[in-house]
Amino acid sequence: QSNSVVVVFGGLWWSFFSTCAGNIVPEKSENGGWRKDGDKVDLAEQSLLNKLIRHSLVRNRNQVEVLQRDPTSPLYSVKTFEELRLKPDLLKGVYNMGFNRPSRIQENALPMMLAQPPQNLIAQSQSGTGKTAAFSLAMLSHVNPANKWTQCLCIAPTYELALQIGQVIEQMGKYCPDVKLAYGIRGNRMERGIKLQEQIVIGTPGTVLDWCTKYRLIEPKKITMFVLDEADVMIATQGHRDQSIRIHRQLTKDCQMLLFSATFEDSVWRFAEQVVPDPNIIRLKREEETLDTIKQFYVVCKEKEDKFTALCNLYGSLTIAQAMIFCHTRKMAAWLTANLTKEGHQVALLSGEMTVEQRASVIERYRNGKEKVLVTTNVCSRGIDVEQVSLVVNFDLPVDMDGNADNETYLHRIGRTGRFGRRGFAVNMVDSKHSMDIINQIEMHFNRRITKLDTSDLEEMESLMS
The missing domain is CATH 3.40.50.300 (P-loop containing nucleotide triphosphate hydrolases)
Structure with a gap:
């Protein structure tokens, strides 16, 4: 078009x-x-x-x-x-x-x-x-x-x-x-x-x-x-x-x-x-064909600080145009934004307490490359197409009210990368046995394997994500 x-x-x-x-x-x-x-x-x-x-x-x-x-x-x-x-x-x-x-x-x-x-x-x-x-x-x-x-x-x-x-x-x-x-x-x-x-x-x-x-x-x-x-x-x-x-x-x-x-x-x-x-x-x-252009990984962590370290390792070792990071709560999104900013990253935060026009302004800045990382809750999982997004991170995995995998939200989230035929990466943070169960449910639902990634091993990361 x-x-x-x-x-x-x-x-x-x-x-x-x-x-x-x-x-x-x-x-x-x-x-x-x-x-x-x-x-x-x-x-x-x-x-x-x-x-x-x-x-x-x-x-x-x-x-x-x-x-x-x-x-x-x-x-x-x-x-x-x-x-x-x-x-x-x-x-x-x-x-x-x-x-x-x-x-x-x-x-x-x-x-x-x-x-x-x-x-x-x-x-x-x-x-x-x-x-x-x-x-x-x-x-x-x-x-x-x-x-x-x-x-x-x-x-x-x-x-x-x-x-x-x-x-x-x-x-x-x-x-x-x-x-x-x-x-x-x-x-x-x-x-x-x-x-x-x-x-x-x-x-x-x-x-x-x-x-x-x-x-x-x-x-x-x-x-x-x-x-x-x-x-x-x-x-x-x-x-x-x-x-x-x-x-x-x-x-x-x-x-x-x-x-x-x-x-x-x-x-x-x-x-x-x-x-x-x-x-x-x-x-x-269905949009599931988008999964063909997205490499999916999971990283085993203990707590949010571990997740943050893994995220920094991941971001530091990849040549990333732009990244989108999803959190379950506004509180977690705010914590992550503050810590990424301390590390010197250009970060934008998008969450539900913002007015529609404030959100549109944040997305415009992100789309124009003024910020390289967008931290968001589910308000951003649908329909926002930014061609340069090469990495999506599920800092918190999407779950439904019963605590099971929310497969639709997962698809919408990781579908923010791999757009327009470009290759993209999706990384999921796993911090409990329950989180690992969610990963297994997602693998079964989409019939796609999600590969384990060790973000402390730079050589392994480079070979898996090349």
Whole structure:
């Protein structure tokens, strides 16, 4: 993909984050459990963080799997935006944003979104793959500017995410002056008794539901495209799932339904099947292929001071571009950062008490090489792609609430290295029999051997990690 693409325009929105972050509710871990003492992973905050730090489309190596509603229908994909036969003003807007050619998910999703007669779609897509631009393009293509009523409705789980989507639509629709956009978000009070003339409405479920039912600003029967973004975040947020279903029930059977989610756990599937009848499905095949480019090791230690010594030996003997170190608690992350700084390392700390914009600033500094080591809790295990990361260290191994290996988190953590076909190293600190059991569980789950490493033997380290 082109590196010049700008999908998200985060800089304009710093000023209101401090006052608007209260909309973000869920405090569950990535696997749905509550963490006792670890940093909580907030799915909505993580999604927003990923949007803020993306400056280009992710060069995703995952294969896209397409399941068509009608298997006899020819499967179309496109390699250029011209093939989509877009209106000239819209094509101009696409190129003005810096898009040169469709991303992998856009190649398959856009022909389905723009098909006539309309087709429903359930799509799995991580942040940065171009899905916001894809459904924005679909909505802008879909509306009839001559009709002065709401035709496309998009709901997102938070105020900030809704604004991010709206910003993409505004940029892409820059040369389509007759297409108007309204934000169905808290604080945007509308006069009762009027009907909205904006063809596209982006909002959060509670406000949009009020606009459809209590205030009757929108006529749900006239909606012909319904987009539900970040479905996995939506159903993890109190009340949003039910509000989304109540909005959906008011729409006609002919309304085109598009649903997007970064993950496809069973709960997301059940929700998707409830709101999207007869869908085409686009899924990403699992990320486990990334393990092929990552050498995995474990180091036996007695306590945190031993771990720290091993870490210093490891870092001193490797020519490392950048390293990412994961701890289970904020307290441990702070201790490790302080000690690494004393040793003269340029260290950045990322943990959950920071605001989203503070985290984005830390990641920008790290990405630009101002700090070579990033110490973090689970808030950073998903989706942050820094090409120069060659070493990931699990200072604390990831475990679930029952004390067993958290394999998904392990995969996300070590997947921060070995990106884009580069080789990477993952080193796990083992400080107890229980930790060794976790390593064995991870080996069995991924069917990969994790090699023992003696960080005090420089020759052995160099031969194993060469």
